Amino acid sequence: MHDNQPRTITPNALPEVITRYLTAHRAHDTATAVTAFTDNATVIDDGNTYQGTAAIEKWLDRSATEFTYTIHLTGTQQTDPAHYIATHHLEGNFPGGTIDLRYHFTLRDNLIEHLAIEA
16 A cells, blocks of 8 residues: 655755756746646646646746745645655745745656646
8 A cells, every 4th residue: 555645855866857847947947847748738726727738838938927035945845756845935025915825746757747736
């Protein structure tokens, strides 16, 4: 029987592709961030689903310019070899001003196949 409870890992234990995405996203480097995704990847954020790299690229561009905020990685977890969670604390000029978000990553072939962002 598998224990699918996430276990805490150190940030440097995250796969390179997740670190590349997070670093590029923080730097508003859409061109680099989008290379971390599979061609048919999906992102779920704020109740919307973005399918494929073109839609994900538009989402990244919009999220980089819609609000000004700081983002700090506050926790990292691994459920199994393909599933990781990165928790971030954001502060900025968006409604509410602060939020903690969990980024749920699913990997396939060393790329991000699915990303769900939730509070």
